[in-house]
Amino acid sequence: MHIHKYERWWMIFGVAMLIAFLALLAFAAVENSIVPPSGMQQIDPKLVAQTPPFNHPGLRRLSDGSYEAYYIAQVFAFDPPVLTIPQGAKVTFYVTSTDVVHGFFVPGTAVNMMVVPGWVNMQTHVFRRAGEYLLLCHEYCGIGHQDMFGKIEVTKR
């Protein structure tokens, strides 16, 4: 089958572009840890409220100065509804759901997770800018979905 010269060049260009994009993504993943959240820990959705550390949702400070934030997502609210953390803090969010699938999204950041009942999803973020951040559910979860939001207050250091 004859393939026109220009067509061959164009296909080589297209594939080379895809390979270059993939190389950039691989570089960003390895060098800057830009990887998607992939929590692999499981939890019984019926027993979330009794299972530590989700029996006391909220912020924990670790000995190395970083933080862990434990969240429960359920129709139609986040627990805790408000989180206060100091500017520059490195926080790892751990989120699980007791009912249906929810989203966990902080606009203006790359904190973006699906929250699936039975699983704990996790993602780490450093809040460099002080101010008030919106936390919202970005997966349709029922009639009150638009009311499912919270707040993250990053206080000036």
Next chain:
Amino acid sequence: MTSDLQVRAENRVVIAHIYTSTAAIALGAIFGVFQGFSRAGAAAAPSWFDYYRILTMHGVLMALVFTTFFITGLCLFVTYRAIPRERKLALGWVGWLVMLVGTAMAAVEILLGNATVLYTFYAPLKASPWFYIGATILVLGTWVVAYEIFENVVYWRRTNPGAPVPLVVFCAAATFVMWIVATLGVVAEMAMLIPWAFGWVPTINVLLTRLFFWYFGHPLVYFWIMGAYIIWYNIIPTRYGGNTFSDGLTRLTFIMLILLSTPVGIHHEFMEPGISSTWKALFTVTTYGVAIPSFITAFAIFASFELAAIKQGRKGFIATVKSLPWGDPAFSGAAYGMLLFILGGFGGLVNASYGMDAVVHNTIWIVGHFHVTVGGPVALTFIGAAYWMIPRLTGRALWKPEWALMQTRLWFIGMLIMSFSMHFAGLLGAPRRTADVSYGGAAVAQAWHPYMTVAAAGGVFLFLSIIMFVAVALGTLVQNRKTEPMAAAFATSATPAGATPAALQHLFRWGVIALAFAIVVYAGPVGEILHHPGYGAAGMRTW
């Protein structure tokens, strides 16, 4: 040759499919324009018919009903016309009827508020079992149509030994080979959902249902795109006196789409727990792979434009653009669709990009993206092709062809306005699928508001455009007499089909290879989920 009576009988089958599709886009548009107003804060859904029911109707009608009925109609039309023979038409009718019954069942459950689960119906949102059964019946109806098309391919091969299947039929059959491979995923999902929705099993593996959904959900996108490619390769060149650029490359494109469309679905699940990052990286690579047949198509289409211009003695970029029939509604629809697809293609690469997806996942950027893919190139090409098909189906000249032309332009402008606004608002963090995005007056949410207002204005353009399309489609039936010839010609290739290698003339064995390939690529993540079955979800009705 076939009798006039035979052609008319075939046309009636196709008319049933195409006009059902037209009804779906008309209803879908009414729900759609309302969503724009709601999100802009200009209107609120009544208490007896909430926003999410409207959204479910819009998604199901546009993504599943409009597109599917159009593609079944289109593929039956090209098969009937390119392989003329005396044939029984029972299967075309049975397919249509089964699809219609399934659609009606699902629609009734949605309208009654028993299935406000959006068109993705993610478990453990628990809809009425009849919604899932209706959707399954819709899919099974498409399999009947697929069988009808495949039977004609087999007939052609039997009666024309050694000769390649006509290119347009090859493309149509390839589309349905891919569709069979892909819909196995949704049927598997339904086999989990239906017993659970009836309460026969207490819990469900949520991750597995989501994986099965996207095993089907992304190739669904390619089903739409292959429908548009059938038109771009085989029908649009006849509008400017051109040829299909290459028989072999066209077949290669469709075979690549059979192979590469399915093992990509997990790029919708990058933000998911329970699927390790290794598999997410693998699916980034496979999703990039499916861009290649689209690159080939972009070249082939523009090369075909240029060769036709050269044939008319015109040379150069501007002369080529000027030589094209911009006043022809079928061409106009397809051409504006192609322009939108350039935006859609680049946005798609962003969405498929592993860690980068975190910036846009489940924001309204994604909604902007699929409105410049399925809502742009696909819908506009289909509507344009309807303007070409309707006279050939009914024998009636198009009523108000100037409206048809204006409609394609209005749609293009409306879609640019709406989808650009959605892309920008998404980058600022506006979520998708949300009735009210004011979030108690949060500062970040206020920044989205102007974009939502502009998007709603774009939606009004689209709504007016659909009214014009429906007016032309119905006006043609009511107002015009039968004066038009019903003959339909498809583009011939600039290169002879005989030069196409035998490997590119197979269809069904590529389907088997595609299924095997999909199973191999999905084996990792499926194995992982089955290895950690964890806790099932009971499910609930949260609306």
